[in-house]
Amino acid sequence: MEYNFKKIEDDWKKIWERDEVYKVTEDPTKPKYYVLDMFPYPSGAGLHVGHPLGYVASDIYARYKRLNGYNVLHPMGWDAFGLPAEQYAIETGTHPAITTDAAIKRYRQQMDKIGFSFDWSREVRTCEPDYYKWTQWIFLKLYNSWYNRETNKAESIDTLIDKLSADSTWEAKTVAEKQHELMNYRLAFQSYSEVNWCAALGTVLANDEIKDGKSERGGHPIERRKMRQWFLRITEYSDRLLDGLDKLDWSDAMKEMQRNWIGRSEGASVQFQIPNSKFQIEVFTTRPDTIFGATFIVIAAEHELVDELTTVEQKVEIEKYISYVKSKTDVERQQEKKVTGVFTGSYAVNPFTKENIPVYIAEYVLGGYGTGAIMAVPADDERDKKFAEKFGLPIIEVIDKSMHPGATIEDKVGKMINSGFVDGMEVKDAIKAVIAEIEKRGIGTKKVNYKQRDAGYSRQRYWGEPFPIQYKIVGQPDPPFAGGETDDIPVPLHGDKLPLILPEVSSYKPSGDGRAPLANNKDWVAAGYETDTMPGYAASSWYFLRYMDPKNNNEFAAKDKMEYWQNVDIYFGGAEHAVGHLLYSRFWNMFLYDLGLVPFEEPFKKLVNQGMIQGVSQFILKDKSNDPSKETRTNFARYVNHNKILSLHNIDPNKIYPVYYSSDIAVDCSDLAKKLPYNLPDGLPYSSYHVDIRYVKDNILDVPSLVAANPKYMGSVFATKAGYYLDGEFYSYKDAPQNASRDFITDSAVEKMSKSKYNVVNPDDVIDKYGADCFRMFELFLGPIEQSKPWDDKGISGVSNFLKKFWRLFYDEKGWKVSDETPTDAEFKILHKTIKKIGEDIERLNFNTSVSAFMIATNELGALKCNKHAILEPLLITLAPFAPFITEELWSALDNKGSIHQAMFPKVEESYLTESEHTYGVSINGKVRAEIKLPLDITAQEAEKQVLELESVKKWTNGNAPKKFIFVKGKIINVVV
RNA sequence: GCCGAAGUGGCGGAAUUGGUAGACGCGCACGACUCAAAAUCGUGUAUCGUAAGGUGUGUGGGUUCGAUUCCCACCUUCGGUACCA
Incomplete structure (x- = not known):
């Protein structure tokens, strides 16, 4: 019997839904486990193959926990408010609710195909009044x-x-x-x-x-x-x-x-008195130790004392400068590396040196951070130093760093000099001493500042x-x-x-x-x-709470339900939410915790950031000039004679007919360009355009089908080394080089998957071709879950073959072949080795190696021709989290009642795994030269005797006693000669 | 600039605590089955060398009987972040 994934997947989808296999309720007799995915924004484009990676991982984890007796909360919902639907509404007049609803339906269909075990009875939609009532x-x-x-x-x-x-x-x-x-x-x-x-x-x-x-x-x-x-x-x-x-x-x-986003820094705030006035400038510094080196003050253009400090003589210049600063956008301010600033005309008193020091305004001091004013210490701060150099301000060395070669001027090491009462102190101690003195004199305090706003x-x-x-x-x-x-x-x-x-x-x-x-x-x-x-971020800051009690009309979630489910045990999502969603959610949760409305302070215990699956974009190279008359472009003319093509096909030379070049021509040309005695105007005279990956296979563009599907390419020339395509027809050059390729070769690059880059792979297509089980396992097999990688379906046949092989352990052409014979120890060993490996891998989220462990087990059982019920049934359960459909089908074929997804994960029998012998690699000076099989309980002396008897070892020792003999039980033997 | 992660065959990747580097899969080659092809199955596949053997986990050094793994310096790539005092 053939493995017909289509029928299997359709059938079981319906049955699971009918029997509410994944529905979960609070059950105090079972331990709880909360497995959460970051809920998606349902965009109009639907899911691409990158989206489900995290969902597949969390689904396996949730299923595994369920099989291990946990009551697993594994919900899904929709982050349904958002800008794309609104912008679509502005363009088309369609109410965002309608667009959103359609997008959700589409997402749901795609997700169902993949066979996730979400409890959909707990679905939330943030744009529904029942939900946003509680956000409000x-x-x-x-x-x-x-x-x-x-x-x-x-x-x-x-x-x-x-x-x-x-x-x-x-x-x-x-x-x-x-x-x-x-x-x-x-x-x-x-x-x-x-x-x-x-x-x-x-x-x-x-x-x-x-x-x-x-x-x-x-x-x-x-x-x-x-x-x-x-x-x-x-x-x-x-x-x-x-x-x-x-x-x-x-x-x-x-x-x-x-941490960086919150940006906590410890230091002190210090008052600098303006002589003969009631004003003081409060500065924030993380380096109070360097205060003896503070030779000027810089305030932000937005500082509240700007007017008071500006003297009559400086007024015009200051006003000019402030309008200059304000005129600049943030982008320009960032790009600008020039040192700018203006003297206000006023002075402040350094409270320690008692010197009058000038007050400047400069854009490198920001109004929004600290006090909007700094004491500048040019000897120990890069920016202050540049500023002092430009404006000719004094630089006083205050730290002797001669004991610390290689230390930068900002490193907090060295001994204080020129610094009054802290002279000779280490920087660490000086910081404390100066703060103490500042506080004693009542001119400032120890202070903590945050970047976070x-x-x-x-x-x-x-x-x-x-x-x-x-x-x-x-x-x-x-x-x-x-x-x-x-x-x-x-x-x-x-x-x-x-x-x-x-x-x-x-x-x-x-x-x-x-x-x-x-x-x-x-x-x-x-x-x-x-x-x-x-x-x-409003709705997404608390949605994980709503899942615990999604229908409650009197509370955002009932206390007893939150007491039962507690916080999220494992949270899967993208790293891009590090400082947005994940910070806001923690804040909201802490707040609700403070008010006694939530029984836990932190919402997400463990976080897993799945990598992004990128797309491979394909480019075609378009002739930049579009001017067929310029034969001077000799490089391309080697392959394409525009005028010849024009006259051959009776094309009006004035008509625009873009020429696209196969990238192997372009590569030739760039070689050629290097040899040219002159430079080409702006690099090579072509530019890249995305082309839909559906028409590209292994970097070869299917020109006829591209042109057939896209009328805009009618009349374009697609030039290859052997000839060219026009309106989908191929014409050879008369003088084409021998063996020249007709293939039109594209350029490719790894980019984020997106509609606008025409590089989106739809999971539906993959599932139609290989089945959902294969799709799930292949996504994981691609590599470690946290790593980003481009989608590449080259290896998918390997996973597909595995599933077919696995199926053949149960069925062959003649039909059912599972037997009730008692398995051998070797067969039990394969089983228990696999159970152990899979359990460990899932706990560590090493899903890619789990897939390979299943392949190994299947290959080994296949080699032993093992079709025994006692082996296959437990193995089936271990595979169930990964491939829920095929395992459910085979589970019922084994005459089991109920769903495999409600079974118990098999226990490892260590007795089958204990070895009595080990094949040691024998190294000579660290290089493996021989192998020897020895009992595990052998003594080092006995092992040495046997090893030295080996011919392959004698060759290296010449029969002499080794300098040293290393014996690591169960691992390795090393002979030093 | 700073912070973080990574660098292993033709390719995706494995090696969990310092102990036989390259599991598993793709690709490729050869073979079986077939009139043929597909599918399937089998064998081989880091590299140089006929072989003995040498080389090999970004580069250079170090610790160790032994290093992909630990330490130091550097290079490259990817993510984050930035006049934050």
Whole structure:
């Protein structure tokens, strides 16, 4: 009987769904295990072969845990709010809900084909009111909470009000004043702040949505703009987010990225007095030890004292400089390596040297970090040094590094010099001593600074959660009323009014004045609702909690269910979320934990970052000039005579007919180009274009079918070494070189899989051809799960062959051949060796070597002609997590009741694995020269005697006693001569 | 610049604690079956050498009886990040 994967997979898919095989409920009699995937954004393009890699891995892990008696929560859902659906809506007018729903259906179909064991009864969709009701609810909790630094946790805003009420001035304040004051504490708060405004997208972007100064999506330019925005006070959690990392089983790379993002640095803040004035400049420094070398102060262009410090004489120049700094975009500021700055005209007093030191403004000091002012120590800081050199400022050496050759000027090593009371101290001690002195004199304190900023939480978009906020204009009655202006007070919606449903709008475009698309709905605006929506990370910051209790209408998740499931045991997802989603989720979870709403502080115990499967893009090379008359391009003319082609085919020379060159011609030409006595204008006169990989096999383009499917290539010439294709027909050159190839060869490159690069491989196609089991195992067989690699289906036949071979252990042409004979020890050994290996591999996530272990077992059993039930059935269970369909089919053929996926993973019988002998490799001076089989319990003396008897060893020892004899039991023997 | 990961046959990769480098698969070659092809099965396949033997895990050095594995320096690639004081 043949292995008919199509029928098997279709049948079992239906049965699993009918019998709810993967449905899970809380069961206190079983240990729980929570296996989670980062839920996808359902894009219109569907899944490509890269997406399922992590899902396949997590599916195997979940199935394995289930077979080992765990009650496994393994859910899936949709991160359904997002920009692509909204932009499609702007282009076509289709409501994003419709697009999103269609995309989800498509994804679901593709996923079902692969045979995942998700409990779909727990599916969540973040764009559904049932879900975002709770996103809004949590936002209100954040709004109504503050961070109590004394108890070191978030508390209800009421405890803050109690505290503030103790001060008699509090009661005297107006409602508005009180609200403004509280805004300084709320964990979700509003503030005017410079934001990253993207004009092209009409929205504000978070720092991590920006790459190289441009929007991550679309690559549009970003400018700084002051706007009133919602923020989350994540900085209150910086320390806990940092400390919590130590307890997590995440890769070091991932932890480092979060640490760098949080960017904690310890130092001191110090006041520098401006002589004869009430002003002081507060600087932040991580190197208080070097304060004796501080010879000038630099403040940011945005610093609040700029006006006060600018003297009359310097005013014009300072204003010019500030407008110069502001005119530059972030990109330009980054590219600019020139040292710039202007003297304010004022001086400050170095509190230790008592010298008057000049105050400068320079763009290398940022307004947003630290205090926006630094004490510059040119002897120990690269940038300060460059600045001092350019402006002729004094450089005082304060650290003797002669004992540390090779140390950079910024390394914290050496002995203090020229530094008053700390002279002779080591840098480490000097830092402490200076801080102590600063604190003693009351001119500063020890301080910790973070790079991390509070997280922007407003988006000028339509397709997101509405804020459950109305605005109250000061002096007016309660909502509803018109809002949106600058002095109004946000009023949170009452919890029982949630969800606040996302309204319909007349246009999905931003209103044009910087306000969100919701401003296009008059009723919405009239009711005073906030017109911004929440960012993408809102919903994804807590979805893992909702899976535990997805249908609950009274709570985001019931306490007892969270108590049962606890946090995610293993989380699979891409490394690109290191500082976005993974940081925000930890923050939200910690917050909910502080309020006693969640029973665990960290949401994700173990993290696995699957690598990306990239696409192999194919390029065709197009003649750049498109001008057929220029015979001067002698290099190409060797193969293609444009004019000849034109006249042969009666083509109008004025008509545009692009010529594409096979890349082997281009390679020839680049060789040729090197030999030319002159340079070609801009490199070689061709440019690369992506071509759909469907028409390319092994870098050879199928020109006729490409042209047949794409009318735009009609009339184009595809030149190869032997001839050319025109409208899909091949014509040879009369003088073509002997044996020249007709193949049109493409160029290739590994890139991210994407529709626009025409390099997408659809899993459906692979599954149709080889089956889902094969697809799953092949993805894993490609290499280690954490490694990125290009998709290459060359090896897929190996996995396909394996499945067929495996099938043939049960069936041959004549039919069923499984016997009830008692297996031999050798057969048992193969079985138990495999059980052990697979169990260990899954725990370590070494799925690629598991696949090879199955191949080995199948080959070995095949060689022994073993078709015995007692071997095959346990083996089948070990394979079930990897290949759920074929194993289920064979399981039922073995006359088992119920699903194999609810069976028990077999136990390893060590007795079959213990060896009494070992074949030792015998090395002479570390090089393996011989082999010898010895009993495992042999003594070193006896082994030495036997080894030295070997002819192949005697040859090296010449019969002499060895210098040394190394015997490592069960491993190796080494003879030193 | 800084932080992190990696570099092994023609290719994807294996070697889990310092102990027989190249498992498994692809590709390739040869053979069997076939009128033939496909499919399937078998054999071989790091490299130089007829062989004995030599060489070999990015490069150079070191520790060790023994190094893909540990240490030092360097090169390359990929990810992250950046006037962060």
